[in-house]
Amino acid sequence: MTAQPHFFIEDSLLYAEAFFSSLGKISRFSGRTVTADDIADADYLLTRSTTKVNEKLLHKCHKLKFVGTATAGYNHIDADYLAQRNVEWAPAAGCNADAVADYVISSGFNLANKYGFDLNSKKVAIVGVGQIGKRLVKRFSALGCEVIQFDPVRAQLESAFESATFEQVLKCDFITCHVPYVHSGEHKTHHMFDKQRLLQLKPETILINACRGEVINNAELVEVFQSGHELRVVLDVFENEPNINMALLPFLEFGTPHIAGHSLEGKARGTEILYQIMCERLELPVEIKLQDLLPAMAVDHMVLTEKYQLSQRQFRALMNLVYDIRNDDLDFRMGLAKSPESFDRLRRNYSIRRELTSLKIQCDETLYPTFTNLGFNTSLING
Ligand SMILES: NC(=O)c1ccc[n+]([C@@H]2O[C@H](COP(=O)([O-])OP(=O)(O)OC[C@H]3O[C@@H](n4cnc5c(N)ncnc54)[C@H](O)[C@@H]3O)[C@@H](O)[C@H]2O)c1
Numbered sequence: 001m002t003a004q005p006h007f008f009i010e011d012s013l014l015y016a017e018a019f020f021s022s023l024g025k026i027s028r029f030s031g032r033t034v035t036a037d038d039i040a041d042a043d044y045l046l047t048r049s050t051t052k053v054n055e056k057l058l059h060k061c062h063k064l065k066f067v068g069t070a071t072a073g074y075n076h077i078d079a080d081y082l083a084q085r086n087v088e089w090a091p092a093a094g095c096n097a098d099a100v101a102d103y104v105i106s107s108g109f110n111l112a113n114k115y116g117f118d119l120n121s122k123k124v125a126i127v128g129v130g131q132i133g134k135r136l137v138k139r140f141s142a143l144g145c146e147v148i149q150f151d152p153v154r155a156q157l158e159s160a161f162e163s164a165t166f167e168q169v170l171k172c173d174f175i176t177c178h179v180p181y182v183h184s185g186e187h188k189t190h191h192m193f194d195k196q197r198l199l200q201l202k203p204e205t206i207l208i209n210a211c212r213g214e215v216i217n218n219a220e221l222v223e224v225f226q227s228g229h230e231l232r233v234v235l236d237v238f239e240n241e242p243n244i245n246m247a248l249l250p251f252l253e254f255g256t257p258h259i260a261g262h263s264l265e266g267k268a269r270g271t272e273i274l275y276q277i278m279c280e281r282l283e284l285p286v287e288i289k290l291q292d293l294l295p296a297m298a299v300d301h302m303v304l305t306e307k308y309q310l311s312q313r314q315f316r317a318l319m320n321l322v323y324d325i326r327n328d329d330l331d332f333r334m335g336l337a338k339s340p341e342s343f344d345r346l347r348r349n350y351s352i353r354r355e356l357t358s359l360k361i362q363c364d365e366t367l368y369p370t371f372t373n374l375g376f377n378t379s380l381i382n383g
């Protein structure tokens with residue numbers, strides 16, 4: 001009889017037992033404190049971004065066949081070391097792209113309300129046009145914004161894709177960053193926004209970072225704020241998490257503890273994607289579906305009358321019904337005021353948040369394309 005494969009799974013993977021218990025034995029571990037001894041028996045290692053997957057962690061794992069991360073980003077994985085060891089690995093590409101798009105749009109609407117502008121008057125730059133960036137191109141375009149796309153990596157790989165220049169990005173009213181963290185090389189993203197570039201932004205520029213903290217030089221951002229340069233900055237990610245630069249806090253429009261992708265769907269889809277990858281590797285049928293595990297939404301569906309006008313105010317109300325970034329910002333400030341060490345606690349105890357993709361909207365054919373592009377689960381009345 002062959003032994004069951006042994007899965008070591010980081011404790012923050014949602015629905016891990018539901019997906020993996022039929023595939024083998026499961027042991028759970030904590031990402032920030034795990035040691036090489038804890039996981040020495042692993043055949044398969046499944047993590048999220050807080051586990052640093054490198055030689056220090058893996059040198060005792062002699063049976064290890066595969067590492068999966070239930071996240072979109074993978075800069076916590078030492079891919080060169082895994083290649084040397086001949087261990088395959090994979091991220092959960094796109095798992096939380098809708099959640100991050102919701103986060104950015106909620107930021108946009110709530111800032112528009114606070115400062116009294118129309119979102120569609122803003123010229124938006126999407127920096128990094130992958131899973132998240134592509135969704136945001138659709139969403140901002142559906143709202144009537146002029147959108148430019150900056151992604152020189154795609155421009156090199158795809159003849160049909162034309163990238164804006166970084167000079168064009170710096171001139172926009174609203175800049176939102178969705179690149180991977182790349183430390184060096186032609187397309188490095190380390191400190192993509194440093195003091196020199198931050199000072200080139202127009203006063204009142206909205207700048208959102210929901211990718212990796214190191215994409216903006218945090219110490220220089222504080223200096224820029226202190227110099228009186230008025231930027232409207234939203235940060236979900238910070239350099240040196242969980243020990244972040246607290247001097248940033250008073251200057252931020254919205255600050256959150258790296259939860260832009262933490263919708264229930266986004267986290268659980270990460271686990272589901274790894275389950276599907278494992279089924280393929282083990283040549284087993286895919287029997288479990290996330291859709292059957294998710295709880296019902298509090299407000300499950302809405303029917304829009306033919307006369308519904310998509311005004312900014314009405315859309316903001318719908319958006320905030322599903323996700324309102326101001327609540328997360330408040331929890332973040334209150335949590336950090338009590339103790340600067342709260343960053344990880346806030347993430348661990350993050351309340352269940354749903355996505356626009358789970359709110360079913362029924363509308364007529366004139367509204368259908370807009371609501372679909374905005375990310376709702378849209379269907380036609382009488383369709
Ligand atoms: N805050 C969160 O909770 C959260 C959630 C999901 C993803 N992320 C981060 O966001 C990143 C993007 O996520 P995604 O799912 O869209 O990934 P993705 O890989 O689908 O897209 C990334 C895009 O960035 C482009 N890119 C790479 N280097 C670039 C550069 N120097 N300049 C401009 N573009 C560049 C790539 O060509 C690609 O199109 C992830 O790598 C992850 O680090 C954060």
Ligand SMILES: O=C(O)[C@H](O)[C@H](O)COP(=O)(O)O
Binds near residue numbers: 261
């Ligand atoms: O890259 C990602 O997918 C996100 O940054 C992800 O939300 C990180 O979340 P964590 O694994 O730290 O819970």
